[in-house]
Each structure stands twice: as C-alpha cells, then as structure tokens.
Amino acid sequence: MMDTMFSSLFTLLSTGHLMFLMCVGVLIGIFVGITPGIGGRLSIALAIPFVFGMDMVAGAVLLLVMHAVNGTSGQISSIMFGVPGDGDDAATTIDGYPMAKKGEAGRALGASMTASGVGGIIGAGVFAVMIPVLEPVVLSFSPAEFFLLALLGITFIAVLAGGKDFLKGIIVGFYGMMLATIGMDPSTGTSRYAGNFLFLWDGLSLVTAVLALFAVPEMIALAVKGGSIAAVGDSKVRFTYRQIFDGVMEVPRNWWLALRTSIIGALIGMIPGLGGSAAAWICYGHAVQTSKTPEMFGKGAVQGVIAPETASNAKEGGSLLPTLFFGIPGSSGMAVLMGAFLILGIQPGPTLITNNMSLVWTLIWALVVGNVIAVCFLLFVARWVALLTFVKGNLIVPFILVMTVFGAYINESQWENLVILVILSAIGYGLLRFGWPRAPFVIGLVLGHIAEESLNKALALWGMSFFTRPLSMVLIGLIVLTIGYAIYKNRKPTNAPSEASLYE
Amino acid sequence: MDKMTSHAVLGFGLAAAALAGLAAPASAQSGKDFFKGKTVTYIVSTAAGGGYDFYGRLVAEAMQKHLPGSTFVVRNMPGAGHIIGTNAIYASRADGLTLGTFNTGLIYNQLVGLDGIRFDLTKMSWIGKAASDPRVFVISQSSPIKTFEDLRKSPQVNFAASGIGSASYVETKMLADALNLPIKIINGYNGTEDMMAMRRNEIVGIIGSRSSFDDFKQNGYGRYIAQIGGDDKDVPQLTSMITDPDGKALVALIQSQGDIARVTAGPPNIPADRLAALVAAYKGAMEDKDLQARAEKGGRPVEPAYGEDVAKMVKAALIQPPKTISLLKETLDVKVPVAKATGPLLEVADKGRKITFAATDGKKLTVEPSGSRTKIMIAGKEGKRDDLKAGLNCEITYKTDGDMEPTNINCK
Numbered sequence A: 001m002m003d004t005m006f007s008s009l010f011t012l013l014s015t016g017h018l019m020f021l022m023c024v025g026v027l028i029g030i031f032v033g034i035t036p037g038i039g040g041r042l043s044i045a046l047a048i049p050f051v052f053g054m055d056m057v058a059g060a061v062l063l064l065v066m067h068a069v070n071g072t073s074g075q076i077s078s079i080m081f082g083v084p085g086d087g088d089d090a091a092t093t094i095d096g097y098p099m100a101k102k103g104e105a106g107r108a109l110g111a112s113m114t115a116s117g118v119g120g121i122i123g124a125g126v127f128a129v130m131i132p133v134l135e136p137v138v139l140s141f142s143p144a145e146f147f148l149l150a151l152l153g154i155t156f157i158a159v160l161a162g163g164k165d166f167l168k169g170i171i172v173g174f175y176g177m178m179l180a181t182i183g184m185d186p187s188t189g190t191s192r193y194a195g196n197f198l199f200l201w202d203g204l205s206l207v208t209a210v211l212a213l214f215a216v217p218e219m220i221a222l223a224v225k226g227g228s229i230a231a232v233g234d235s236k237v238r239f240t241y242r243q244i245f246d247g248v249m250e251v252p253r254n255w256w257l258a259l260r261t262s263i264i265g266a267l268i269g270m271i272p273g274l275g276g277s278a279a280a281w282i283c284y285g286h287a288v289q290t291s292k293t294p295e296m297f298g299k300g301a302v303q304g305v306i307a308p309e310t311a312s313n314a315k316e317g318g319s320l321l322p323t324l325f326f327g328i329p330g331s332s333g334m335a336v337l338m339g340a341f342l343i344l345g346i347q348p349g350p351t352l353i354t355n356n357m358s359l360v361w362t363l364i365w366a367l368v369v370g371n372v373i374a375v376c377f378l379l380f381v382a383r384w385v386a387l388l389t390f391v392k393g394n395l396i397v398p399f400i401l402v403m404t405v406f407g408a409y410i411n412e413s414q415w416e417n418l419v420i421l422v423i424l425s426a427i428g429y430g431l432l433r434f435g436w437p438r439a440p441f442v443i444g445l446v447l448g449h450i451a452e453e454s455l456n457k458a459l460a461l462w463g464m465s466f467f468t469r470p471l472s473m474v475l476i477g478l479i480v481l482t483i484g485y486a487i488y489k490n491r492k493p494t495n496a497p498s499e500a501s502l503y504e
Numbered sequence B: 001m002d003k004m005t006s007h008a009v010l011g012f013g014l015a016a017a018a019l020a021g022l023a024a025p026a027s028a029q030s031g032k033d034f035f036k037g038k039t040v041t042y043i044v045s046t047a048a049g050g051g052y053d054f055y056g057r058l059v060a061e062a063m064q065k066h067l068p069g070s071t072f073v074v075r076n077m078p079g080a081g082h083i084i085g086t087n088a089i090y091a092s093r094a095d096g097l098t099l100g101t102f103n104t105g106l107i108y109n110q111l112v113g114l115d116g117i118r119f120d121l122t123k124m125s126w127i128g129k130a131a132s133d134p135r136v137f138v139i140s141q142s143s144p145i146k147t148f149e150d151l152r153k154s155p156q157v158n159f160a161a162s163g164i165g166s167a168s169y170v171e172t173k174m175l176a177d178a179l180n181l182p183i184k185i186i187n188g189y190n191g192t193e194d195m196m197a198m199r200r201n202e203i204v205g206i207i208g209s210r211s212s213f214d215d216f217k218q219n220g221y222g223r224y225i226a227q228i229g230g231d232d233k234d235v236p237q238l239t240s241m242i243t244d245p246d247g248k249a250l251v252a253l254i255q256s257q258g259d260i261a262r263v264t265a266g267p268p269n270i271p272a273d274r275l276a277a278l279v280a281a282y283k284g285a286m287e288d289k290d291l292q293a294r295a296e297k298g299g300r301p302v303e304p305a306y307g308e309d310v311a312k313m314v315k316a317a318l319i320q321p322p323k324t325i326s327l328l329k330e331t332l333d334v335k336v337p338v339a340k341a342t343g344p345l346l347e348v349a350d351k352g353r354k355i356t357f358a359a360t361d362g363k364k365l366t367v368e369p370s371g372s373r374t375k376i377m378i379a380g381k382e383g384k385r386d387d388l389k390a391g392l393n394c395e396i397t398y399k400t401d402g403d404m405e406p407t408n409i410n411c412k
Helices: A002-014 A016-034 A040-051 A056-068 A070-081 A087-101 A105-139 A143-160 A163-180 A206-225 A241-253 A255-270 A276-290 A303-325 A332-344 A351-355 A357-390 A393-410 A416-433 A439-468 A470-491 B003-023 B028-034 B051-066 B083-091 B106-112 B148-153 B167-178 B193-199 B210-218 B245-259 B272-287 B289-297 B307-317 B322-333
Strands: B039-044 B071-076 B098-101 B125-131 B135-140 B157-160 B183-186 B205-209 B222-228 B261-266 B338-349 B354-358 B364-367 B375-378 B393-399 B406-411
Touching: A002 A016, A002 A357, A016 A040, A016 A056, A016 A070, A016 A357, A040 A056, A040 A332, A040 B051, A056 A070, A056 A303, A056 A332, A056 A357, A070 A087, A070 A105, A070 A206, A070 A303, A070 A357, A070 A393, A087 A105, A087 A206, A087 A276, A087 A303, A087 A439, A105 A241, A105 A255, A105 A303, A105 A357, A143 A163, A143 A276, A143 A439, A143 A470, A163 A439, A206 A393, A206 A416, A206 A439, A241 A255, A241 A357, A255 A276, A255 A303, A276 A303, A276 A439, A303 A332, A303 A351, A303 A357, A332 B289, A351 A357, A393 A416, A439 A470, A439 B183, B028 B272, B039 B051, B039 B083, B051 B071, B051 B098, B051 B125, B051 B261, B051 B272, B051 B289, B083 B098, B083 B106, B106 B322, B125 B272, B125 B307, B135 B148, B135 B193, B135 B210, B135 B245, B148 B222, B157 B193, B167 B183, B167 B205, B167 B245, B167 B322, B193 B205, B193 B210, B205 B210, B210 B222, B222 B245, B245 B307, B245 B322, B261 B272, B272 B289, B272 B307, B338 B364, B354 B393
Parallel strands: B039 B071, B039 B098, B157 B183, B157 B205, B375 B406
Antiparallel strands: B098 B261, B125 B261, B135 B205, B135 B222, B338 B354, B338 B393, B354 B364, B393 B406
C-alpha cells in the first residue's frame, strides 16, 4: 500500500509529460472556471476528442485536473465583482465581495485561493482514507437522508437571517423555494408555473438566477454610486503581495474551520445526489453558526470566504469515490468524466481497487499536485487581478454585464433565459436597494428542489415512517439544534447580526 | 453593360440552369457540392456529456470528414426531455444545414399528442440511426428474483423510473399494467441515481436500456431477467415469455422504439439531392474505421441504418392499434394512483364521514370521504356524504397511498 502510494507520487512528479499535461489541465481549468456559465462538464466533453489517442494515465490526469481546479478560479469574479460563476461560487460572494469593497480584494483572494487548494488537498486525503469504508458510508444515505440534509441546509437560512433581518431572510428564502417548484413535477407529470414555456420545464436555470440576484444588482449599484468597487482609494498602499500573503495566512489561522469544512465538503461530494452547491452553502452556514462573531458575516468576514471555498474543492475528491469504485458518478460533471475514463480504458468499478491501485493513487496525487499548481499560479497573478477593483466602475460595469448575459445564455443556449435574467435582476436590485438579504434566495432555490424531490421519493418508498431510520434521526436532531440555536441567538439581540449587515 | 449582353447572360444562365436540372435530378454529387464551404449545425437535444452528446459529436465529426469542405458545429440544446431540441430541428430551415439528434422515446409523446411537441416525426428528413438500444429488466443482485417468472410471482417490488412522462416511466408503467406485474413505480430517479438506489436496496429493479447497465451488471450489482429487442443470447426475450396479445403488441412497440436509437434527422423537405448527400456522408461516417474504433472505446455500439429505412421504421412505430394508444394515454394521464373496489358499504359512521368497504385485496378498508373532493353519485344523481348508507352497493375509487381518500363513490 505505502509502496504504491509513494511510487505513484514519484512517477507523477518525475514524468515530464505528465507534469506538462497537468499544467495544461490547470490552465484550461482556471480559464473555464473564470468564465461564467461554462462548467467543468462542458470543458471535459469538449476535451474528449483530444484524449482519444492518449495513454490511460496521461488522459485521466489531464481531465481530472482540468475538472478539479475549476472551483479555484471560479471565485475570482465572485470576490472581485460580486459575479458568481455558478451556485457554489455564490456563497463566496456574500463575504468576498464586501471584502473587495473594503479594499481587501487581495486578502480575500489570497484566503480563498489558499482555502481552495487546502480543500482540494484535504478532499484528496479524505478520498484516500475513505476507500476502505466507502461502501457502508455511501450506501447509508438514501432519499430520506437527502431530504433531511437539504432541510438542514434550508434551516441555515434561519441562522443566516438572524436579528432584525430574521423575517426578511425567511421570506426571501421561501421565495427561493417557491421558485424551485417551477417546472415539470416529476411525481405527477404536471407542469407547474411553466405552462407551455418549454425552457421552464426543467426548472429555473440556477446560473441565470444566481447571476441575476448577485451580479446585475451589484453592477447597477456600482454604476449608480460611481467610483470604483473598492470604496477606499490609495491602491498603491493597499495592493501588495503582502496583503495577499496576509490572506494566505488566514487559512492556517482558521485551520480548524478549514479542516472541518473540507471534510464536510468531501463527504457531501461523496454522496451522489446532493450536488456541489449544497456543499458550499451548508459549509457557509456551518461557519456562521460556529463563529464567535457571527455579526461579522456578510460584512467581509474572511471565514465566510474560507468555508465555502474549502468545501467546493474538497467535494471533487469526494465525488470521485463513487465514480471510480461503484462506476456510478455522483454528479453530472463526474458522469462526463467517467465517460472519458471509459474511453481511456479505465473500467470504473469495485475491481479497480484490486486491479489498478497505482492508477488510483496517481489520481489522488494528481488532485493534490494540480491544486498546488493552481494555487501557486493564481496567487502569483492575484496582485494584478485584484487591482481591477480599483478601476473606475464605468469601465468595469459594461464588461461585466456582457459577461453576465453571455453566462446566462451559454449555459442552456436559450434566449428565454435572458428574459428571466432581466426579471430576476429587477427583483435582485430591489432586494439590494432596500437592504433585504439575497443569500437565502439561492439556498432556497438550490436546496428546495432537492428537498422536494427526495421527500417525494422517501414517502413513496417508506411512507411516513422514513424519518425513523437511524441516520435520519441524527439529522433531525441536528435540524432541531440548528433551529433552537437560531431562536436562542435571536433572543439575545446584541449578539445577532444587525440589519443589512449580511449580504450587503 | 448594354441590353444585348445582359440578355445573353440571362439566357445563358437559364440554359445552364435547365441543363443542370436535366442532367442531375437529385444526384448526390450536386448535393455534395452544395456543402462545400458551408457550415452545418448539428443540434444535440441534451446537455454536453452523456450518450446523445457522445454519439452526436462522433457523428458530426465523421460526417464533416465525408462531406469535403463542410464544417459541422455541434450545438447542445437541452431541456424538456429532448422536446426543445427536437422542436428546434423541426422548425429550422430545410436547407440541409441543420440536423440533429434526440431520444426516439418522443414517439410516445407524438402517439398521444402530448403538450409541447411542435413536430411530426413522420415528416422529418431521416438521415440515419447509429445504434439499437434494447431494453432489459435489471434486478438488483441482492433480490431473490432470478427469472422473469420469479418477478411475476413475487410480492410487490419497487421499480425506479425518471419523471412521469419520460420514456422510462411510460415503458415501465405500460409493461407493469399490461403484463400484470407486481411493480410499484418510484418516480424521480434521474441519471444514474437509479443504480445507486439499487445498491441501497430501496429499489429492486428497473427497465432500462441495456447499454447503460452493462457496467452495472459486470460489476456484480445486478442481473438481467428479460430483454426487449437486440440479438444478445444471454438474456431471454420478453416476447417469448408472454402470451397475451395486447402485451405482445406493447412489447413490439417498445422494441421498434429501441431499434431506432441515436438517430440523426433534419427538418421536413430537405431538397432530395442534399438529403442524398447527407445520407451518403452518414453512411460513410458509420463505415469509417476511426469512428467505429472510437465508439468501441467509449463502450457505445454502432448498429446503423440509413435514410429511407429509418423513415420506414419511424412510420411503422407511429402506427399503433387504438388499444395500445389508449393504454399509452392512460399511462401518461395518471396523476394519482387509484384503485377501484365494487361491493356493498359494510359500515357507515359519523354521517358518512367514515365508510368501510371491502378493498380490492378483499380486506376491510375504512376511509374518510372528503366533503369537497370526493364525488358522490347515488342512483345516477349527485349525492352528499349524508346519503351514504350501509348496505348500498357502490363502486368506490380511492387513492392507493397516503390517506386512501376516495375520489369517486358511485352507488346504485
């Protein structure tokens, strides 16, 4: 075991063309991550023709690294411009963008990139540790548990929307859940709020909703306000590698949080059916809940950046597990990756452990090394990237808006989504303008759908008795604790976040 | 330019056109020339990744090779269970520059005229199909069901399907009803969730396409007990195990649908010469060693058919006996599973708010009719709960899950 483990690392590092391919993979992954609307899934589908002739290890390493570092660069636009690329990046926006507004973009970028890298590495570690116990752990999560996990995530709305914002947060969260019901109801086959608009049959596009709720309002606000994103002038003083390094150091300073959120993220990634966005949001909620200073969240708390970023990269390692060892991919991105693996001659399934453990270890190490390369590269360029927040707003706004429209369209190539973008942007700007929180909306939209679908299945399978399953009881306990905690916090107004402090 | 020359040019042009028309009516050669320097859009009706995308990209790339000078661009138009993409292909200009691929399960949608479809599959310009997709009954390894006969005799078991209205649901539901199988369908399993569910033992089986489950079976997670279509010898054909003619007709429909998988088609009325060129290029693509090798590597079989042959298969699949169509309609309309019991009311309590009768399984069942939702008819007239009396002979339709609330009570 140990032999294979280290010889794989050695082979990986000492083989020139593997390292070269990893660098290529990292660069493509970073580029894809920055562009809103293009997910890792599309990039792999497009890369498949190129890996046809490659040998097994090289092709697998290239594709895996490409997919895994997506999240590392995705947060750049979330932090810099409040423009999340997709559902998981939206969680980073909540604290990352306020940090940029305070002129701390460098610190936020340093922290988030390091967190991504650390998350990716710990995720790979969880992958390695979990191999022997994979089966019982993964198989103990059924639709009943998915429902309760989603519900647990939704209760974080209550935690996030503490203080005077409590009611507003709940309203916005439920509004998100309501919009999550748009589309074909899988259990009755009826179209809900979708009529004959075919593009709504699969539900509201998450990317469009996230862009409309976060990106467009921020850009309108910036245009109205004038000036640059960073509200503090004097870029020369505040913009150095030192600030970035300060951000990097935030991760070891918050090592306990980073470790926990990485592990939670990897575990959520491991369970097929919950989806990546759930990981980032559940970890963000966890960070707020366990913080001694929850009132700082939403105003630019560095922990609010670290938690979702560790989670979203750690989940990659986790989701590789069922893909490789059951041959059952945990996400649509992994499904494409598995298709590519088959082409390369890798036969995912339980026999992989016995037959080709050296390949498995090479993939684990590729996750680690790929993440390290991505972080080093991004930290190096972060200084220049971060300078953009000091550029005058009226130069930035049109550019970002074009990117936003592009992102909303390209994801499903349906023009109707642009109409949705405009409508939801109006709602998003209204929320921003009048100091209503926006994060609960995305949580409601992301998790509402999972909750509903899983509840339907759980009821059909076990009837009302589904929540007496042992794991379900544990989750119910957690939900009750979370709600109890939120109520307790609200009774001590001094400790609760003040109005409009979250999600500014 | 003076008048003379312009007339001459015009005359020459007309003559040339006439000559071309005479010389090559619908020849593949003139069609082939048309595509030089043109861009063909190939619409894939799903998101990137997955089987349709894989075949689509493979076909587009190889067709480009066999139509010299052309450029094929793949465009993903996912949504509404392939309907969005298919509508787009159907509505595109019939110049041969837009083609695409979609799930032939849409045959079911067209048969019953479901919402949202703006196409007529019989009118499309069929270019070819790349594979056959036989269906299999997959049973989880841990289940005691080893053969189709075991399934028939077994107590009720859970089968997975994706959403109501999807091809997987339609097929499962129709087979379960027509063959009287003890299957309870659990909806909403998308992608590979159904495999995970079988591993967790919450689902016993699924009726799915064989190519998707071969790995699952190879990994020792499941077994096949029956197959529809295909020429594999390892699994018994479903038709050989059933005798009921309606059931056989249904199996034939599913088989014909599975035979036409991974299609490529264009909008109606593509000019004949261009269509011929496209079919020829498609044929070239399917016979291309490179494409075959790649498909093989991706674990995707190639079993092609071309042009008219595919059109005939589609038309044949769309001609179904009224009985099958009504079965399909019933399947797609069902909102809530209900059961119908006939017999006397055994007990009526609380002014008709609680009634007891013999349920379909013969056991006594007590249910609570709703004042607003339950329709009560007594001797052909609309009645109220008060009017229900013990001993009345009634036909009671009630929900089979949840609170078992009756939807209709029809008494003599």
